[in-house]
Amino acid sequence: MTHDFSAGSNGHAGVHPESVRRLDGASGQVEALSRFLEECRRHASRVALLVLRDGRVEVWKSAGFSAAGVDHRAIEPSDEIDRAIAGAPQQLKAGNGVSRALGASDAPAAVLVPFVVRDKVSGAVYADGARDELDADAIAVLTYVAGLVVDRLAKRKLVPAPPLSPWEMPAPEDAASEPDADVSFAGPLAPPENDGSRDEARRFAHLLASEIKLYNEHAVAVGRKHGNLYALLSGDIERGRALYEERVPPSVRAGADYYEEELVEVLAGGDRKLWGQR
Numbered sequence: 001m002t003h004d005f006s007a008g009s010n011g012h013a014g015v016h017p018e019s020v021r022r023l024d025g026a027s028g029q030v031e032a033l034s035r036f037l038e039e040c041r042r043h044a045s046r047v048a049l050l051v052l053r054d055g056r057v058e059v060w061k062s063a064g065f066s067a068a069g070v071d072h073r074a075i076e077p078s079d080e081i082d083r084a085i086a087g088a089p090q091q092l093k094a095g096n097g098v099s100r101a102l103g104a105s106d107a108p109a110a111v112l113v114p115f116v117v118r119d120k121v122s123g124a125v126y127a128d129g130a131r132d133e134l135d136a137d138a139i140a141v142l143t144y145v146a147g148l149v150v151d152r153l154a155k156r157k158l159v160p161a162p163p164l165s166p167w168e169m170p171a172p173e174d175a176a177s178e179p180d181a182d183v184s185f186a187g188p189l190a191p192p193e194n195d196g197s198r199d200e201a202r203r204f205a206h207l208l209a210s211e212i213k214l215y216n217e218h219a220v221a222v223g224r225k226h227g228n229l230y231a232l233l234s235g236d237i238e239r240g241r242a243l244y245e246e247r248v249p250p251s252v253r254a255g256a257d258y259y260e261e262e263l264v265e266v267l268a269g270g271d272r273k274l275w276g277q278r
Helices: 017-024 029-040 079-085 097-101 136-155 195-215 217-226 229-247 258-268
Strands: 046-053 056-063 090-093 109-117 120-128
Touching (some): 017 029, 029 056, 029 195, 046 079, 046 109, 056 120, 079 097, 079 120, 097 109, 097 120, 109 136, 120 136, 136 195, 217 258, 229 258
């Protein structure tokens, strides 16, 4: 039987706009990539995000695999992997090396799509159709959108992007003649000064901390176990701090160290004892 690459498992081809809105509405890169894998599962049986780290490829996270131990698995170099890292999307036949490396030898067909962020291939997305039909074009579109979302989150633009926000419905006719009152409070009821800037600073700090965790999951696990997170991640932490101090005004940073607060929360689960000595 010839496998159908064109129809999605939900009975129709294509990516639903709501899938794109879910990706765009993520608050950080880890959440965006997790949602991305969930959306890919609508169009494939199994999916895995392969990331390039220190010249080698490993599984960051997967979905749909029954075998344990797929996440963080190192993938041996192959022609398919090399072509993906070079930027070439591929349709793979049954018995291909990538499927075997993932414990998915039963896949009748699969795809490997380069994952591009900031004009650079940072990994690849594997998807197959072991039990459901595989929509290769939907996987490619979702991968493209996810790369844009991750890039946009790093630049801290609006979340979500205005064109992808939910539609606003017209106001009832009886309410159209009642203009909104523009009330501004003073004194004790006035909003705190720089409140918006502080919210932005905290969100940016959370993004930086999440990115460190995303690319250092094994080191984070080891650091939590031995209580020496800072020692293991000091290089990334200080590079992140330099970005934080470059982006956040001194007047906002003077009130609280949001960057360290988010590091402790994201990396150490809120337990400062796991932070270790500087």
